[in-house]
Amino acid sequence: MNTSRILAIESSCDDTAAAVIEDGRVLSNVISSQKEHKDLGGVVPELASRAHQVQIVRVVSEALRMSGVNKADLDAIAVTRGPGLLGPLLVGVNFAKGLSLSLGIPLIEVHHMHAHIMAHFAEPPHPPFPFICLTVSGGHTQLVLAKTHLNMEILGTTLDDAAGEAFDKTGKLLGLPYPAGPWIDRLASQGEPKFKLPIPRIDGLDFSFSGLKTAIMYFLREGEKAEAGFIKNSIADICASVQQTIVNILLEKLERAVDLTGITHVAIAGGVSANSGLRRSLSELSVQKGWSSYIPSFEFCTDNAAMIGIAGYYKYIEGITSDLDMTPEPRGKL
Numbered sequence: 374m375n376t377s378r379i380l381a382i383e384s385s386c387d388d389t390a391a392a393v394i395e396d397g398r399v400l401s402n403v404i405s406s407q408k409e410h411k412d413l414g415g416v417v418p419e420l421a422s423r424a425h426q427v428q429i430v431r432v433v434s435e436a437l438r439m440s441g442v443n444k445a446d447l448d449a450i451a452v453t454r455g456p457g458l459l460g461p462l463l464v465g466v467n468f469a470k471g472l473s474l475s476l477g478i479p480l481i482e483v484h485h486m487h488a489h490i491m492a493h494f495a496e497p498p499h500p501p502f503p504f505i506c507l508t509v510s511g512g513h514t515q516l517v518l519a520k521t522h523l524n525m526e527i528l529g530t531t532l533d534d535a536a537g538e539a540f541d542k543t544g545k546l547l548g549l550p551y552p553a554g555p556w557i558d559r560l561a562s563q564g565e566p567k568f569k570l571p572i573p574r575i576d577g578l579d580f581s582f583s584g585l586k587t588a589i590m591y592f593l594r595e596g597e598k599a600e601a602g603f604i605k606n607s608i609a610d611i612c613a614s615v616q617q618t619i620v621n622i623l624l625e626k627l628e629r630a631v632d633l634t635g636i637t638h639v640a641i642a643g644g645v646s647a648n649s650g651l652r653r654s655l656s657e658l659s660v661q662k663g664w665s666s667y668i669p670s671f672e673f674c675t676d677n678a679a680m681i682g683i684a685g686y687y688k689y690i691e692g693i694t695s696d697l698d699m700t701p702e703p704r705g706k707l
């Protein structure tokens with residue numbers, strides 16, 4: 374097969390990202406993360422859409438420049454179709470359509486959660502199929518059985534909040550900036566997980582985080598009632614306790630998935646897979662259980678366009694492309 378060069382675009386949430394992939398190898402990976410939402414407690418869709426519009430030309434140009442690939446030598450454009458926020462998705466999809474039309478090359482739609490798993494193929498070691506992937510992001514928490522690059526089966530999913538949301542909503546209660554996951558991670562490393570928080574009992578391989586969120590809210594309220602300044606004085610221990618509880622919930626289900634399927638190649642993906650507590654605990658559990666575990670480099674955990682390009686590449690070599698009348702799917706199923 375001839376060399377394939379794919380430009381990938383990601384704009385589903387608050388990162389404007391572009392990457393160039395050559396034969397499944399990442400040549401460039403450029404991300405512009407929006408700071409607009411930092412003090413607003415979450416992503417404001419309209420602000421995000423506008424920021425994507427401002428950034429997209431620069432980010433795409435930069436990705437092309439860094440890759441050394443000329444626009445005219447591209448073979449396809451891969452773009453996130455969903456899930457995500459409608460306005461932000463529209464910016465990326467419309468930009469990708471325009472380029473596809475003007476360059477006369479195919480458009481390839483990519484599912485954002487599929488792409489998070491495919492981030493494992495951005496660099497070695499690649500997990501062997503079949504493997505189980507715990508995909509944990511700001512909007513999703515899933516246990517996925519990856520059978521091939523393109524065949525994925527959801528084994529379990531969250532019934533309410535996602536793991537990332539549990540971090541972000543806790544952060545809001547603690548007065549931390551959005552997204553709070555990295556802040557909690559950092560503060561947790563300075564504290565001890567000495568506060569007991571409830572682990573939800575959910576059947577099967579599904580998850581639930583809304584009970585934990587409520588429990589944390591009451592715990593903080595009671596703490597402040599008993600000791601003025603409790604949150605401020607104990608923030609590191611609170612973060613360590615919340616982080617350890619979320620990690621325990623996630624790994625308990627991953628362990629159950631391994632027991633049920635007998636598959637011992639396990640991976641984590643998505644923004645929360647950047648969490649140092651999760652990475653450390655998974656490594657320890659893997660040694661203890663004899664699993665082989667796959668943990669992406671930080672640059673491929675949180676939203677990026679390289680993962681969109683890698684997912685796009687595996688579709689491209691199978692000849693799977695999209696029509697130009699494709700529209701974003703904010704709630705697209707995997």
Ligand code: KG4
Pocket residue numbers: 386509510511512513536537538540541552553554555558643644645646647648649674675676
């Ligand atoms: O995958 P991602 O970048 O975007 C979505 O697809 O949602 O995930 C973003 C989520 C946010 O909830 C953020 O707080 C969380 O990932 N996150 C972390 C860490 N880094 C990002 N959560 C815990 N610890 C981290 N180090």
Ligand code: ZN
Pocket residue numbers: 485489510511643644675676
């Ligand atoms: Zn994501």
